[in-house]
Amino acid sequence: MVTQVLTAMDTHLANGSVCGGGAVNGPSGSSSSSACSLLGASMGPGPSVQSSEDSKTNLIVNYLPQTMTQEEMRSLFGSIGEIESCKLIRDKITGQSLGYGFVNYVDPKDAEKAISTLNGLRLQTKTIKVSYARPSSASIRDANLYVSGLPKNMSQKELEQLFSQYGRIITSRILVDQVTGVSRGVGFIRFDKRIEAEEAIKGLNGQKPPGAAEPVTVKFANNPSQKTSQALLAQLYQSPIRRYPGPLHHQAQRFRLDNLLNMAYGVKRFSPLTIDSVTSLAGVTIPGHTGTGWCIFVYNLSPEADEGILWQMFGPFGAVTNVKVIRDFATNKCKGFGFVTMTNYDEAAMAIASLNGYRLGDRVLQVSFKTNKNHKA
DNA sequence: TTGGATT
Incomplete structure (x- = not known):
C-alpha cells in the first residue's frame, strides 16, 4: 500500500539517513566499502533478519548518487519488475537527495531479484546497497x-x-x-x-x-539534516545579496568594499594557480592550506562565543565552508579560540587582513592562517 | 595562544 510506504518514508525522514549520503569512496576504499559489504552480509535476505511478518516487497536503497532523481530510480528498479511505489528521500528544506530511498514491488520475487541483481551496483562514485526495508516503527x-x-x-x-x-x-x-x-x-x-x-x-x-x-x-x-542547514547558512552568507547584511552594518563600516579590495591587493602574494602548484609539491606546506580550503585560526574569543559569530564575521568575505568554536568538554564554554575554513585564498587573506586586531566586545582578536606547530614529522 | 572530527 502507498500508505505503508509513506509511513516508512516519514520514519526515515525523521530518523535521518540509514547510511545515505555516505561516501563509498576514499583512497583505500577499505573502510567505507567494507561498510557496505559487511552490511550486505548482515542485512542480506535471510531468516536471521527477515522475520515472517516483515514486508517481502519493500526495499531500502542506500548510497544513491547525489544527482539521481526519483524518476531515474524508478527506471532502474522498474527494469526488474512492476513497482508499486518508489520514493527518493529528500531534505525537507533544500530538496536535496539524502542518498537513499524506498522501492516497493508488487511481487516479492521481484524484490528478491532486485536485491540479487542491483545490490552492489556501481553508479558514478557510489556503490548502491539494496536490502529489505525494516518495517516502520517507533522502536527503531x-x-x-x-x-x-x-x-x-x-x-x-x-x-x-x-x-x-x-x-x-x-x-x-x-x-x-x-x-x-x-x-x-x-x-x-x-x-x-x-x-x-x-x-x-x-x-x-x-x-x-x-x-x-x-x-x-x-x-x-x-541528525544529518543539521549539516544541510549549515550548508544552507553558508550559501546565504556567500550569496551577493547577503554579503553585507543588515545586522553587520557596524562591520560594514569597517569593511567597505573599496577597502577590502585595497587590502586584498595589498596582501596578495600568490595567484591561486601558484598556490595550487606549490602545494602539490611533496613536503611543502602552506600555512592554513588544507585539502578542502584555507584554515584560519581565530584567537581570543570569549567563553560565550559561538559558531554564529564566526559565520557573521567571516561570511561577508566570501565562501566559508566550515566554522568551529573549540569548547571545554566539561563546561561547553569556548576555550578562547576557533577555526574557520574558507575556500578561496584571496577571500581568506582578505578576512585575515581585516579581522586580525578586530575588537569583538572587549577583546582584540588575533586572526591568522592556522599553523601546524604540534605537527609530528 | 592552533581542534575534533556527525556518514
Whole structure:
C-alpha cells in the first residue's frame, strides 16, 4: 500500500539517513566499502533478519548518487519488475537527495531479484546497497550512535564486536582521513532498536575498549539534516545579496568594499594557480592550506562565543565552508579560540587582513592562517 | 595562544 510506504518514508525522514549520503569512496576504499559489504552480509535476505511478518516487497536503497532523481530510480528498479511505489528521500528544506530511498514491488520475487541483481551496483562514485526495508516503527528510531575516541587501529569488525553485545547492529562505519586513509577514531553504529543503543551508551561511554589507551565517547548521533542547514547558512552568507547584511552594518563600516579590495591587493602574494602548484609539491606546506580550503585560526574569543559569530564575521568575505568554536568538554564554554575554513585564498587573506586586531566586545582578536606547530614529522 | 572530527 502507498500508505505503508509513506509511513516508512516519514520514519526515515525523521530518523535521518540509514547510511545515505555516505561516501563509498576514499583512497583505500577499505573502510567505507567494507561498510557496505559487511552490511550486505548482515542485512542480506535471510531468516536471521527477515522475520515472517516483515514486508517481502519493500526495499531500502542506500548510497544513491547525489544527482539521481526519483524518476531515474524508478527506471532502474522498474527494469526488474512492476513497482508499486518508489520514493527518493529528500531534505525537507533544500530538496536535496539524502542518498537513499524506498522501492516497493508488487511481487516479492521481484524484490528478491532486485536485491540479487542491483545490490552492489556501481553508479558514478557510489556503490548502491539494496536490502529489505525494516518495517516502520517507533522502536527503531533514534538508534544511531556516534562514537569518538576510538583507537586508530580499531577495525570496523572490532568496532562491531565491541558493540554487538548490546544488540543487533544494522550499520557500522569508521571514518577515515580522505587523503591518508587512516582512521579518524570516529565512527557510527546503528542498532536495530533504540533501547539497544541506550544500553550501549550506558555500557561503553567513557569506557576503554579492551587494550585501548583512551576511553571512547558514545552518544546519539546528530541528525544529518543539521549539516544541510549549515550548508544552507553558508550559501546565504556567500550569496551577493547577503554579503553585507543588515545586522553587520557596524562591520560594514569597517569593511567597505573599496577597502577590502585595497587590502586584498595589498596582501596578495600568490595567484591561486601558484598556490595550487606549490602545494602539490611533496613536503611543502602552506600555512592554513588544507585539502578542502584555507584554515584560519581565530584567537581570543570569549567563553560565550559561538559558531554564529564566526559565520557573521567571516561570511561577508566570501565562501566559508566550515566554522568551529573549540569548547571545554566539561563546561561547553569556548576555550578562547576557533577555526574557520574558507575556500578561496584571496577571500581568506582578505578576512585575515581585516579581522586580525578586530575588537569583538572587549577583546582584540588575533586572526591568522592556522599553523601546524604540534605537527609530528 | 592552533581542534575534533556527525556518514
